[in-house]
Each structure stands twice: as structure tokens, then as C-alpha cells.
Amino acid sequence: MVEVRPGPAFDARVELTPDTIPPAAVESDVGVGRARDWRDALDCHPERAREVLDAAVEAGFFAVERHDGRRYVRRTARYPDWIGGLRAFENKPDLDRAGDLQCQLRTDVSLALFDEVVLVTGSYVTGAHLNRLPDPVGVWRFDAEAGDVEVVRAADSLSTEVPGLALGDRRPGRVDVEPVDADEKARLRRRVAERAYGKGWRPDGLPDCGRAAAGGPAFQPDDALPYCDWKNRLVDPARECGQACAGYEPADPPPADPEAVRAARSPWEPAPAGAARRQAGLDRYATGDPD
Ligand code: SF4
Incomplete structure (x- = not known):
């Protein structure tokens, strides 16, 4: 995210x-x-x-x-010039099953596309865990039941305006690296920011499961966040929900309006007046003619 x-x-x-x-x-x-x-x-x-x-x-x-x-x-x-900074969150619920997390974090730090990189986990974070992570990476512990975040280690700022290195294939004793210049990084940052702006961060809808709810005990029902009464925590519908889940009970998704929540709680505007004015002026050209 x-x-x-x-x-x-x-x-x-x-x-x-x-x-x-x-x-x-x-x-x-x-x-x-x-x-x-x-x-x-x-x-x-x-x-x-x-x-x-x-x-x-x-x-x-x-x-x-x-x-x-x-x-x-x-x-x-x-x-x-609307991008004031980018912060990347790498989600790893269980730090003891971190997989290729360290490679990803080393790439994040050496490329420095984001101003800050934060690892978010549900695990208890030990000193050994911290020692294995690149120093600039921040670590937050998220309690999905209570909705609390504890900053275990603050992230250091990365140098986004200078060239970085993309880490590629690894073989014993060798890592492929590719320089990425500052202009290319600026282009990539703009792409990331545009995608994030258009997409928002709430899921498009809640799971089609009888155990799904909007919000949950620690959140407002109008948060439009996917809470699971079976797992007693927030869930990621794309990764966790569906027929493969042992708790799945087919049902209509609980009602939720993520766009309305986003509009109410952030500066994002779903129907800006400027866009409407432009559209009125453009309609006369919208002929569908391919040339
Ligand atoms: S599919 Fe599973 S994880 Fe998703 S809401 Fe239902 S019980 Fe919970």
C-alpha cells in the first residue's frame, strides 16, 4: 500500500x-x-x-x-506539482514467515522510490527481527482486533531525488543491479502516485460472506473496512475471502460505500466542479470518430 x-x-x-x-x-x-x-x-x-x-x-x-x-x-x-511525498507500507502479518521480504525491503531502500518504507506486521517484533531489516525501514505493529498501531521503529527518510539502484536476480555471491536515474525515479513516483490517487485504499466492496461486516468492534460501521466475525479481525478480501476459506458462508456483501467514506474523510473529491465544467465544454467533441 x-x-x-x-x-x-x-x-x-x-x-x-x-x-x-x-x-x-x-x-x-x-x-x-x-x-x-x-x-x-x-x-x-x-x-x-x-x-x-x-x-x-x-x-x-x-x-x-x-x-x-x-x-x-x-x-x-x-x-x-501535487505529490508531497510517498510512503510505502509492506504488509507482513507473520514476521517468522517472512519469505522474500528482506529482498523486497533491500530493493525498496537501494532504489529509494519512496520517501519512507514501513513494514507493518501483526507479530511481536524482537531485536533479532529488527537486526535482519535494513536500518532505514520503519516497523509498525498493527493489532487488527483493537485497530491499534504501535510504532516499533520510525522510518528514516530516503533520498528520492538522486539516482538509485534496482536490485535484480540473485545468484550465490552475485546480485544484478540496474542504475535508475533521478528523472526515471520521478516518472515512476508520479505513476505510483497517480495510481494510488485513482484507486484509493479501501477495497471496492466487502466480501460476499455472511461473516463479513463493515467496520467491526474497533471501527465505525461506515469505515467500509472489511471485518470478519469469524477471524475477529480485519481481512484482505482479495487474499483471504472466498470458497477456499473454511469460514466462508455465501451471502450478499454487507452494504458499504467506500467512495462516500473516502470523500468524507479525505480531500479527494469524487465530482470536482472543474471537471464538470470541462466536460460540459467537451461534450460537443465526443463523437466517437476514431480519427
Ligand atoms: S470468507 Fe472467511 S475470511 Fe472472509 S469474511 Fe468470510 S469467514 Fe471471514
């Missing part, structure tokens, strides 16, 4: 669209001023370019104009 901290122009990002702006549109040569033929402006395969174009128009980031019967595009606004 990734947390995005608001940057200086966060409000401008909120006004643009509640959805993810396609990264290829942000990285394209399409500007705010003069409109360009979309086929020249998007540097990818024509089919992919068409998908990017449609998604960017849908998101309200591109506007379409007609020139000699062809679609030209321009940006509706400059892409704002």
Missing part, C-alpha cells in the same frame, strides 16, 4: 479528476496551448495511443478539437 502526502498544488490535482490520469498522457508532448494531432503526440503503438487518448479525454486531462476532420488534442490544464 502507498500513502501519498499532498504537495503544494494538491488542490489543483483534486480539481482535475477523481481518477488516475494515464501516465502516458502526462508524459506525452501534448501541451496546454496549441492542439496537436493525437497520432503525433503520443509516443506509443497506435492502438495503445488511442486507448491513452480516450482515457485522458475521459479523465478530462485532454480536450479534443477538430481540424480538417481530424482529432487534435491539448491539455486542459498543466499537470500540477
Whole structure:
């Protein structure tokens, strides 16, 4: 999971669209001023370019104009400087079955794509556990029944604005590394942030199980968080729920409205006024004509 901290122009990002702006549109040569033929402006395969174009128009980031019967595009606004910081959370409920966690954390630290990396666990954290983790990685212990978080070790800040190293294949006595320059890191950070902004962090819906509830004892029912009365804790529906679960009882999911919760408890705006105004102006161009 990734947390995005608001940057200086966060409000401008909120006004643009509640959805993810396609990264290829942000990285394209399409500007705010003069409109360009979309086929020249998007540097990818024509089919992919068409998908990017449609998604960017849908998101309200591109506007379409007609020139000699062809679609030209321009940006509706400059892409704002809205990312104040990124914090990555690596979830590992049981530290004694950590698998390739240490490799992942070493990669997180050497690449430094995120300003902070935090390991979240339900385990009791020993000194031996801490010694095995890279120093900059923070460690939080999460009690899923009580909803409490204990900061066992605070995360150190990583240097996101300088080149990093991506760790690749490991063989005895050898690790493949690939340098990643600062511009590429900035591009990747923007992609991560855009995806997180469009997706939010609550599951899209609660499990279709009679033992699922919204919230649970330690949370508000309108949290829209998936609580399991059988496991007596929050669950990850994608990983834990379904017919493979011994406690599964087929039923309609409990009612929940994750979007409404997100809108009420964060600056995210599901229907920004700016997007609606732009859409009204764009409707006359939305012909569905492929050229
Ligand atoms: S499927 Fe299993 S984990 Fe998920 S809510 Fe039902 S009993 Fe709980």
C-alpha cells in the first residue's frame, strides 16, 4: 500500500479528476496551448495511443478539437506539482514467515522510490527481527482486533531525488543491479502516485460472506473496512475471502460505500466542479470518430 502526502498544488490535482490520469498522457508532448494531432503526440503503438487518448479525454486531462476532420488534442490544464511525498507500507502479518521480504525491503531502500518504507506486521517484533531489516525501514505493529498501531521503529527518510539502484536476480555471491536515474525515479513516483490517487485504499466492496461486516468492534460501521466475525479481525478480501476459506458462508456483501467514506474523510473529491465544467465544454467533441 502507498500513502501519498499532498504537495503544494494538491488542490489543483483534486480539481482535475477523481481518477488516475494515464501516465502516458502526462508524459506525452501534448501541451496546454496549441492542439496537436493525437497520432503525433503520443509516443506509443497506435492502438495503445488511442486507448491513452480516450482515457485522458475521459479523465478530462485532454480536450479534443477538430481540424480538417481530424482529432487534435491539448491539455486542459498543466499537470500540477501535487505529490508531497510517498510512503510505502509492506504488509507482513507473520514476521517468522517472512519469505522474500528482506529482498523486497533491500530493493525498496537501494532504489529509494519512496520517501519512507514501513513494514507493518501483526507479530511481536524482537531485536533479532529488527537486526535482519535494513536500518532505514520503519516497523509498525498493527493489532487488527483493537485497530491499534504501535510504532516499533520510525522510518528514516530516503533520498528520492538522486539516482538509485534496482536490485535484480540473485545468484550465490552475485546480485544484478540496474542504475535508475533521478528523472526515471520521478516518472515512476508520479505513476505510483497517480495510481494510488485513482484507486484509493479501501477495497471496492466487502466480501460476499455472511461473516463479513463493515467496520467491526474497533471501527465505525461506515469505515467500509472489511471485518470478519469469524477471524475477529480485519481481512484482505482479495487474499483471504472466498470458497477456499473454511469460514466462508455465501451471502450478499454487507452494504458499504467506500467512495462516500473516502470523500468524507479525505480531500479527494469524487465530482470536482472543474471537471464538470470541462466536460460540459467537451461534450460537443465526443463523437466517437476514431480519427
Ligand atoms: S470468507 Fe472467511 S475470511 Fe472472509 S469474511 Fe468470510 S469467514 Fe471471514
